[in-house]
Structure formats: C-alpha cells, structure tokens
Amino acid sequence: MSTSRTGEDYINSLRDGRAVYINGERLDNHVDHPAFRNAIRTVAGLYDYQAANPETMSFRSPGNGREVSFAWQIPTTPELLKKRAEGHLAVARQTGGWLGRSPDHVPSALVGMMAGIEVLEEYDSKRAAALKAYYEWARDNDVAMTYTIVNPQGDRSKDVGEQGNKYHSLCVIDEDAEGITVRGAKMLGTSATLAQECFVGVQNPLKPGDEDYALSFAIPMGAKGVRTLSRRSYEAAASSEFDYPLATRFDENDALVFFDDVKVPWERVFIYKRPDLVNSLFHKTAAEALMNLQSQARLTVKLQFLLGVARRVTETTGVINFPPIQDILGKLAAQAMAVEGAFRSLANDPTRRGDVYVPKASRVYSATSIGQELYPLFVNEIRGLVGGGVIMLPSSVEDFANPEMSAMIEATQRSGATTPLGRVKLMKLAWDALGSEFGSRHTQYEMFYSGPPFVQHMRCFGNYDWNASTSMVDGILDSIQLPAKA
Ligand SMILES: Cc1cc2nc3c(=O)[nH]c(=O)nc-3n(C[C@H](O)[C@H](O)[C@H](O)COP(=O)(O)OP(=O)(O)OC[C@H]3O[C@@H](n4cnc5c(N)ncnc54)[C@H](O)[C@@H]3O)c2cc1C
Numbered sequence: 488m489s490t491s492r493t494g495e496d497y498i499n500s501l502r503d504g505r506a507v508y509i510n511g512e513r514l515d516n517h518v519d520h521p522a523f524r525n526a527i528r529t530v531a532g533l534y535d536y537q538a539a540n541p542e543t544m545s546f547r548s549p550g551n552g553r554e555v556s557f558a559w560q561i562p563t564t565p566e567l568l569k570k571r572a573e574g575h576l577a578v579a580r581q582t583g584g585w586l587g588r589s590p591d592h593v594p595s596a597l598v599g600m601m602a603g604i605e606v607l608e609e610y611d612s613k614r615a616a617a618l619k620a621y622y623e624w625a626r627d628n629d630v631a632m633t634y635t636i637v638n639p640q641g642d643r644s645k646d647v648g649e650q651g652n653k654y655h656s657l658c659v660i661d662e663d664a665e666g667i668t669v670r671g672a673k674m675l676g677t678s679a680t681l682a683q684e685c686f687v688g689v690q691n692p693l694k695p696g697d698e699d700y701a702l703s704f705a706i707p708m709g710a711k712g713v714r715t716l717s718r719r720s721y722e723a724a725a726s727s728e729f730d731y732p733l734a735t736r737f738d739e740n741d742a743l744v745f746f747d748d749v750k751v752p753w754e755r756v757f758i759y760k761r762p763d764l765v766n767s768l769f770h771k772t773a774a775e776a777l778m779n780l781q782s783q784a785r786l787t788v789k790l791q792f793l794l795g796v797a798r799r800v801t802e803t804t805g806v807i808n809f810p811p812i813q814d815i816l817g818k819l820a821a822q823a824m825a826v827e828g829a830f831r832s833l834a835n836d837p838t839r840r841g842d843v844y845v846p847k848a849s850r851v852y853s854a855t856s857i858g859q860e861l862y863p864l865f866v867n868e869i870r871g872l873v874g875g876g877v878i879m880l881p882s883s884v885e886d887f888a889n890p891e892m893s894a895m896i897e898a899t900q901r902s903g904a905t906t907p908l909g910r911v912k913l914m915k916l917a918w919d920a921l922g923s924e925f926g927s928r929h930t931q932y933e934m935f936y937s938g939p940p941f942v943q944h945m946r947c948f949g950n951y952d953w954n955a956s957t958s959m960v961d962g963i964l965d966s967i968q969l970p971a972k973a
Pocket residue numbers: 634635636637639640643674675676677678741928931932935936937938939940941
C-alpha cells in the first residue's frame with residue numbers, strides 16, 4: 488500500500504487556525520468557505536492522484552522511507568530529470584494547466600537550491616544547514632507550499648525603505664537567541680490559502696543599507712501573526728459550475744501576506760541581512776531552472792487546453808473548414824508545439840551542476856520570456872475566432888428551468904456540431920478560459936508570475952552565448968581586407 492499522503496490528509500493539514508481575511512471579515516474556517524473550498528478539493532485530488540500512481544508520481548524519501556511527490560527528488564541522473572518533467576506534465580493534465588502553484592512548483596525551487604547549496608555555504612554554513620534541514624523536513628512530510636518572493640508594488644521609483652512606512656515591505660524588527668521577529672508585507676502568494684507553509688525571499692534588487700529587508704525564511708501559514716489578505720474570490724463569485732466551469736474548480740487564489748510581528752526561529756532563517764545575496768538564492772542556484780521546468784510543463788498543457796477550446800468552438804460555429812480559420816488554428820498549433828519543444832529541451836538537454844542534472848539557464852529564461860509574450864497574443868487570437876458566441880448566452884443555468892426561456896434557448900443556440908445545451912456549455916467554458924475574471928487573471932499571471940518581462944530579457948541578455956553569434960560575424964569581418972593599393 489502506498490504511504491503517499493492523501494487528499495484528506497492534505498485538507499486536514501490546512502485546518503491550522505490561520506488568519507485569512509476576505510470581504511471585510513476574518514474567517515474561522517477557510518477550508519470550507521465558498522471562497523476557497525473547491526480549489527482546496529482540487530489540490531486534494533492531486534494528492535489522491537499521486538497516491539494512486541506511485542510509479543510515476545512519487546518516490547521513497549531517503550529521510551523517512553515515505554512515498555512523497557517526485558517534485559522533492561533531486562535529479563542526480565538525466566533519467567530523473569526526465570521523470571520529473573513527465574511528472575509535471577501529468578500534474579498539469581489533471582487541471583488543464585490552470586494551477587500555477589500545484590504542489591510540484593515550490594518543492595522544485597527548494598530542490599534547485601539544494602543543487603546550488605554552495606551559494607549559501609560560502610556565506611554561512613549554519614544558514615546553509617538550516618535550509619538543507621528545512622528541505623528534508625518539507626520533503627519527508629510532502630508539505631504543500633507557496634512562496635512570496637516579491638515586495639509589494641508601492642512606488643517602484645523609490646527604494647524599499649522609502650515607501651513612507653518602514654514596514655511596507657517585510658523587514659526584521661528584532662532578533663534574540665531563538666530567532667528573528669519580522670513585520671511588513673509580501674506582494675502576493677499564489678495558493679497561500681491552499682498551502683501549509685510559505686517560503687519567503689526577495690527577488691527585488693536591494694542595495695547596501697537595505698539589510699533589514701534582505702531576508703529569506705520559511706513559516707507555517709498558521710504561525711502567530713501571519714495574516715493572509717485574499718484577493719476577490721472568483722470561485723465564490725461564480726454563480727454555478729455550469730456558468731463558470733473553470734473558476735469553480737481552479738481558482739488557486741492569490742493573497743497579500745502580512746507579517747504582524749512574526750517570530751521565526753533561527754533554524755528556519757536561511758538568509759539574514761545580506762542584500763547582495765538574497766536574490767541569488769533563486770538565480771545563482773538552480774531554483775529558477777527547476778521551478779520553471781514545472782511552469783513550462785504547465786504552460787504546455789494550458790496551451791493544449793486552449794487549442795481544444797479553439798477547435799471545438801470553430802467546429803460549433805461552423806467556421807472550421809474556412810481556410811483563413813485553419814490558417815489561424817495552424818499558427819496557434821505551431822506556437823503551442825514550439826512551447827512544448829522548448830519545455831522538452833529543458834528536460835532532455837540538461838546541464839550538470841555538481842551531481843545534479845538541471846535545465847540550462849539560458850533556455851529556461853528564453854522559454855519563460857517567450858511564454859510571457861505569447862500568452863496574451865494566443866488568448867487574443869482565440870477571442871478573435873469565437874466572435875460574440877461567448878456573449879450571446881443565457882444569463883445562467885437557471886434560464887433552462889424556465890420553460891419559456893428554455894424554448895428560446897433551444898431555438899437560438901443552434902449548431903451543426905452539437906446540441907443547444909452542448910453549445911451553451913462550450914461557450915461558457917470558452918468565456919471562462921478567455922475573458923471572465925478568472926480567465927483575465929490568467930493572462931496577468933502568465934505575463935507577471937516570473938517577474939516583469941524586462942527582468943527575463945536581462946537574464947537572457949546575461950545568459951545567451953553571444954560569442955557563438957559574434958564569432959561568425961567576426962569571422963567574415965576578419966576575412967575582408969582592403970584591396971591592395973595599385
Ligand atoms: C496573478 C499573479 C500571481 C502572482 N503570484 C506570485 C507568487 O506566488 N509569489 C510571488 O512572490 N509573487 C507573485 N506575483 C507577483 C509577481 O512576482 C510580480 O507581479 C512581478 O514580480 C512584477 O512585479 P510588479 O507586479 O510589482 O510589477 P512592476 O515591477 O511594478 O512592473 C510593472 C511595470 O513597470 C515596469 N517596470 C518596473 N520597474 C521597472 C524598471 N526599473 N525599469 C523599467 N521598467 C520597469 C515593468 O516592466 C512593468 O511593465 C504574482 C503576480 C501575479 C500578477
């Protein structure tokens with residue numbers, strides 16, 4: 488029998504007395520609240536899927552012998568990196584790619600940090616040991632994690648400490664023999680309400696003088712003083728599963744996380760007061776490489792899902808056989824296949840970092856950057872294909888219960904490819920994917936989850952093999968001589 492954790496075990500782990508705020512109130516029980524309950528059950532389904540598929544979805548932890556997610560396994564062979572990539576695809580396929588922070592994302596960052604632990608060891612062997620011990624504990628317990636690694640937006644033209652309030656961004660206010668006390672906010676934790684633990688860091692550039700803000704640590708979401716301020720819940724706002732088939736299942740939530748004098752024990756502090764080091768934890772280790780392997784698997788699946796929407800809609804509206812429509816569908820298919828190709832190159836053509844096989848950094852940043860730019864264009868092309876069919880729809884599922892309205896729906900929602908009911912269901916799903924508040928949030932997510940686009944471009948600039956390009960140009964230039972003087 489598998490010793491993997493089950494969905495029920497995961498759900499119970501979230502009943503930790505945490506402070507979640509939404510719509511003007513602090514909740515006593517967010518796990519069963521209409522704002523979060525379905526998304527939590529969707530993640531629970533992923534744990535049940537893992538337990539049912541141990542060969543591909545888990546491995547035996549060297550720490551306690553328990554079956555835990557493949558995402559905690561350090562890829563010490565090329566085969567393990569491939570297994571990991573296939574695992575990410577399998578997770579993403581369970582949700583059509585609509586969960587960014589499925590439970591295989593943040594563990595990937597921690598595994599990447601283990602692959603580059605020397606970055607931390609050079610700074611302080613105690614802090615490095617704390618991170619390693621935390622990784623092992625989280626792995627052995629298959630902990631569900633989020634991360635908050637960006638400071639609140641505020642005024643980006645000003646430094647972190649000059650936002651008019653010292654505690655606008657999270658900073659340290661005290662330390663003693665047991666640990667540190669922190670106060671202030673982190674911008675967003677996607678899935679913060681669905682996670683047990685939060686990894687905290689800083690991706691924003693810091694400078695000397697910003698020491699108090701240069702922190703990385705991990706904290707239980709139920710720890711005293713941790714406050715989760717949820718954005719509007721699309722799940723709660725959705726009138727029914729029929730009307731919003733995606734928002735009702737996959738609204739993974741995003742929340743500002745506020746730290747109200749939270750005590751963090753030293754064994755959970757990984758970087759302390761080092762502005763020069765804190766964002767290296769992600770890009771100088773292999774954290775970004777491995778967490779973005781998951782992101783690219785998810786994007787691959789999500790684009791495939793959207794292609795399914797585009798195909799079904801164009802069949803339903805009868806335009807599928809028009810050459811200009813096939814031209815667009817073919818172009819979208821080419822783009823989706825290129826994204827899949829980029830993802831597969833991350834898994835199949837790795838680089839070695841010590842004993843660990845990880846995706847090449849230049850390819851990771853390239854794939855992430857292309858994804859940021861492509862996603863809104865891809866969605867827009869499909870919006871161009873669906874026309875007003877996603878708006879010409881019954882107001883809600885309740886219209887079907889009224890015989891007069893149901894007869895009009897029957898008479899007007901015609902299609903050569905499906906029934907009126909089938910057409911309404913499809914168009915509702917298409918709108919949720921492309922244009923509803925849930926769908927629009929996904930466009931914003933793809934554009935920004937990995938940081939603003941210029942940061943990815945700068946990483947590509949820094950990691951591209953410019954010499955391979957310039958040497959060809961220089962070769963030609965060097966071969967050209969001025970004609971000999973007569
Ligand atoms: C849906 C969603 C989910 C998210 N989930 C998470 C999460 O789970 N964990 C987490 O830590 N973060 C998360 N984030 C936050 C994300 O990391 C940030 O949105 C991202 O880093 C960009 O920061 P920002 O939103 O403050 O935008 P900004 O950095 O303010 O950028 C806004 C615009 O200003 C431009 N700009 C900003 N600074 C400069 C500059 N110096 N020079 C030139 N142009 C500039 C940018 O290019 C961009 O066009 C999420 C964001 C979204 C939208």
